[in-house]
Amino acid sequence: MSLDHRVLGRELELFATTPVVGAGLPLWLPDGAIIRTELEKLAAEEAAGSGCRGVYTPVLAKKELYERSGHWSKFSEDMFPEMKIGGESFLLRPANCPHHAQIFAARGRSYRELPFRVRERGSMFRSELSGVLGGLSRVRQINLDDAHVFCSPAQVQAEVMVALDAIERCYSILGISDREYRLSIRGAEGQYLRSDNQWADAEDQLRRALAERSITYVEAKGEAAFYGPKIDVQVLDAHGREETLSTVLLDFNQPERFELEYTVEDGSKARPIMIHRGLLGSMERMTALLIERFEGRAPPWLAPNQVSVLPICDEHVAAAEELRCRLADRGVRVVVASGGSLGRRIREARTHRDPSIAVIGDSEMRDAAVNVLLPAWDQKSGVDAGVFVDQVVSDISSRSLTPSGY
Structure with missing residues (x-):
């Protein structure tokens, strides 16, 4: 069985690419x-x-926004060409943070409003070369789970701990246990925004947050961005390649460039620190990783079809439809597959990687029961129909990694 998400994605009809739309899209x-x-x-x-x-923000903006943010000078080669509209230049955004900085700057802010937190499932664009594009792992439009926090220097550690807690919860739900935390700090050489004391304090707050949560990490000296230190979460994909999924990054740059400020208690002005926080990273990269890790067999809450109900013959279709309605009424994604041999329909449900297969025949109709097949466990058992419905709903609502046995 291939573990390549491109092969599994095609077999399971999860995504497609076409020449007329373009590579990486x-x-x-x-x-x-x-x-x-x-x-x-x-x-x-x-x-x-x-x-x-x-929040919602546009996927493009005037070139001036990215000149001020620094993206144009640093990353223009990776951005799509500018578009001339009515004598003005516009760009597809390479990142969501400049727009979120403008949300903070929409009016004056007080220290009482900090931390000021916004999030968006935002699309951003990278002009990747065709040769490096592949499936969902390298694309030209990235749909990012993106949050930005504007806070005072004293609030950084607490906000980082909030982010770390959320990352840990998400990874536990997704069953990603083999992860490595990397703290990227300044090197001996290089030009870094803000003073040595501010950098030292920011790095120490990241260290203290990791220590407070008893998270083991490695330090990567010299790998910090010029505008701030960061924590990355590294995960190996099914082929042993290292991927960065989650990030908590401190940014001194954009608050400076956009002259962001808030009013302190004594009436003076201060510059906030901007924290970039990505819990799941891009939807494309995370989906590719999970397809390969689960070998296409998604947990019940993620599965496109959560239950296949199979009536043995035409006399059992009405009972199968009744079970489908009971499940659908409680939010379960369910189909009834009738017609043709039962063996063929079971094989099709297995091939589709459905978590639960419910077979209904004469005895099941008589006893108000179902014969449940759990392909992930290769388990087969009879169970009361009401118990089955309740258990399926429980597995989905709790985001269980596997369907419960009976």
């Missing part, structure tokens, strides 16, 4: 869109739980 098919929607829902719940408020 995948089309999310209905089943793949379900997986992405569920991941976005998880990210949104975690963001809301940690005090982030949702």
